Amino acid sequence: MEKIYDLIIIGAGPAGLTAAIYAQRARLNTVVLEKLTPGGQILLSEKIENYPGFPEVISAQKLMKQVQKQAENLGTKLNYEEARSIALEDEEKIIHTSGGKKYKTLAVIIATGAETRRLGIEREKEFIGRGISYCATCDAPFFRNRQVAVVGGGNMALQEALYLSKFAEKIYLVHRRGMLRGEKILQERITKNPKIEIIWRSVVDQIYGEEKVKGVKLKNLKTKKTHNLPCSGLFIFVGLKPNTEFVQNILELNEKGFIKTGENLESSRRGIFACGDVRKNLLKQVIVACGEGALATHMAEKYINEVKGIEYK
Numbered sequence: 001m002e003k004i005y006d007l008i009i010i011g012a013g014p015a016g017l018t019a020a021i022y023a024q025r026a027r028l029n030t031v032v033l034e035k036l037t038p039g040g041q042i043l044l045s046e047k048i049e050n051y052p053g054f055p056e057v058i059s060a061q062k063l064m065k066q067v068q069k070q071a072e073n074l075g076t077k078l079n080y081e082e083a084r085s086i087a088l089e090d091e092e093k094i095i096h097t098s099g100g101k102k103y104k105t106l107a108v109i110i111a112t113g114a115e116t117r118r119l120g121i122e123r124e125k126e127f128i129g130r131g132i133s134y135c136a137t138c139d140a141p142f143f144r145n146r147q148v149a150v151v152g153g154g155n156m157a158l159q160e161a162l163y164l165s166k167f168a169e170k171i172y173l174v175h176r177r178g179m180l181r182g183e184k185i186l187q188e189r190i191t192k193n194p195k196i197e198i199i200w201r202s203v204v205d206q207i208y209g210e211e212k213v214k215g216v217k218l219k220n221l222k223t224k225k226t227h228n229l230p231c232s233g234l235f236i237f238v239g240l241k242p243n244t245e246f247v248q249n250i251l252e253l254n255e256k257g258f259i260k261t262g263e264n265l266e267s268s269r270r271g272i273f274a275c276g277d278v279r280k281n282l283l284k285q286v287i288v289a290c291g292e293g294a295l296a297t298h299m300a301e302k303y304i305n306e307v308k309g310i311e312y313k
């Protein structure tokens with residue numbers, strides 16, 4: 001007979017790995033599917049300063065290795081496969097993966113997170129890796145003593161601009177609003193940093209260059225005036241695109257593609273839960289993803305018990 005798991009967790013970022021820790025402790029028969037490397041998006045960051053319990057700055061890689069180790073020590077099984085689709089068969093859910101495999105399970109936790117959104121302007125794709133980047137931690141050393149532009153005004157843009165200031169000669173932070181959105185502590189560091197200059201109420205209208213980025217044409221949204229800003233790097237942090245393509249036909253998503261859930265983290269389908277950055281929630285941070293991972297497993301366990309007819313007396 002084909003094996004039926006209690007729970008399949010899709011994604012091994014902070015949300016998925018925490019869900020796995022709770023699943024192992026609940027003795028649920030679980031597998032975690034991960035398409036790339038366990039750890040998730042935070043691996044794109046050099047360090048993490050706002051995760052409780054670490055008064056000194058901790059490396060994001062180190063933190064996620066510890067979480068992975070904790071999950072594995074408890075017996076978590078991690079399979080390196082991409083979930084491609086979920087089908088429903090009565091109470092059972094069938095997950096098809098990139099490896100051509102098929103998993104049957106009672107409950108699913110979707111913890112597939114998100115990726116940085118593209119600006120969506122001409123030539124953006126052509127210049128990726130030739131001046132355009134979505135990860136300062138990965139690419140900043142290539143821009144030593146150069147002039148770069150950073151687009152965005154949220155936490156990620158501020159953090160990455162600060163990181164870039166260790167390498168680049170000058171950083172222009174291009175923001176479409178008249179004030180920044182990121183944490184106040186980051187805003188203070190940005191204003192104190194002599195290498196960073198903010199260009200307010202402006203957007204990138206065009207990217208120019210031949211083989212590589214040579215600069216961008218900026219447009220002021222108030223005056224409608226444009227001007228060229230020479231730079232060899234353009235770092236884009238303008239929000240997130242959720243990894244939900246594989247469930248868009250079966251789950252209710254919001255207009256930006258994030259999974260809608262109730263406060264019990266259950267999606268529009270019974271037995272399919274979502275947690276972390278992939279969910280329509282109010283804060284995209286590691287601590288939130290971990291908390292939601294724990295809650296998702298707790299609610300999934302209740303659902304599994306219900307399906308199996310197990311009652312707590």
Ligand SMILES: Cc1cc2nc3c(=O)[nH]c(=O)nc-3n(C[C@H](O)[C@H](O)[C@H](O)COP(=O)(O)OP(=O)(O)OC[C@H]3O[C@@H](n4cnc5c(N)ncnc54)[C@H](O)[C@@H]3O)c2cc1C
Nearest residue numbers: 011013014015035040041042083113114276277284285286
């Ligand atoms: C540059 C940067 C700096 C940041 N700095 C901070 C910070 O200082 N503090 C903080 O708290 N947060 C920070 N964040 C945000 C934080 O990284 C996210 O909130 C957090 O990682 C979300 O966790 P998650 O598990 O929900 O999703 P993710 O971390 O996105 O993990 C999702 C996982 O699912 C996998 N996956 C996706 N699709 C599939 C599929 N179909 N099948 C199988 N696997 C799949 C992915 O490969 C990934 O491993 C930062 C993010 C970035 C990008």
